[in-house]
Amino acid sequence: MNLLLIEDDNLLGQGIHLSLSAQGHNVEWMQDGRSGLAAALQLPSDVIILDLNLPYIDGLDLLRQVRQAGIDSPVLILTARDALEDRLKGLDSGADDYLLKPFSLAELEARVRALYRRSQGRPSERLHYNNIEIDTLAREVFHEGVAISLGRKEYELLLRLVECSGQVQTRRRLAELLYKMDEEVESNALEVHVHNLRKKLGKSLIQTVRGVGYRVAKL
Template identity: 50%
Template sequence: MRVLLIEDDKLIGDGIKAGLSKLGFNIDWFTDGMIGKNALESAPYDAVILDLSLPGIDGLDLLRLWRQAGHDVPVLILTARDALEQRVNGLQNGADDYLCKPFALTEVAARLLALIRRRHGQLKPKWVHGNVVFDTASRSVSCNGEPVTLTPRELEVLELFLLNKDRVLARTLIQEKLYNWDDEVSSNAVEVHIHHLRRKLGNGFIRTVHGVGYTLGDEP
């Protein structure tokens, strides 16, 4: 899942990016509010972590601009402004959740996942498609009741398809979800990940829609 982080404190931002990356999130981090504003319009993010005290533009003003423009991406505000009035103000201006500094990284990850699940209508912690079960809490996968070992990138691909069960995903969209602007990506990276998932979960688990992209196969 690709997440936009806008945080001007370099120590905090570096910790969030490193920690969430280890937990399976793909993080783009910017320290300037206006650059972050433009980033949301340039990539298919699943969620945003937004600090309020930013150079260039206040976080609440940035949030208002996004909502006025029709962006419905879930936004988690992460800030030192912990007064009740400020928290209410953030939520009333379009934030989906609010965490005050200092915070636990595991809670940030859990809240992000809850926001993304809710956006896609996946309310249960275990996602099931046919004989494949993905436990989002432990990030473990089983097929026919047997554990399956997936690489972190394969887990991301599986997660993406389970979040979009009824959609055909274009190759370019899959690539944009999996990789940020700093990554070097081979031309056949998406095809390789899908090939490995088919080998581990069944050849019909992901179906090719020729000329369009890929989608989950029919549930057995």
């Protein structure tokens, strides 16, 4: 997943960033409302994790601007404000879930996964596509019942293509999914990942749409 974390507490932010990155997610971390809003408007994010008490732009104001801009990424609010009125304001402003501080990183990870599943219309952690099964919790892939070893970027690429089966994913969109803003990308990196997936899961799985990108056939 591509995750956007907007949190000004350095210690907490580091912990969340390390934990989610260790799960294989791409995490962009912004530490104030101004840079957080810019990132939310510019970056494609599967889930936005948003603190409320931010410098420059308050979290609720940020959230309202994000929703007014038409961005529908699920938003998980993190806050120490435990009054019912504050929680209702957050949900009314467009938040999808609310997590009170202090919280365990395990619960945060579970909330993020649940939000992402719901946004994709999936009720469970397992995704099936023909003879391929993807366990999104364990980040494991099985082909005809046999576990297949995939690199992190191969896994993310496969997951996105299967989730969006029948839809062409542009090369630019896939590059944004697989690589962070400051990460250097070789010109043929995407083609290498596609080649590896075809080698491991079958040549016919991923279709090339010349001049545009890639897709897998709709079930």
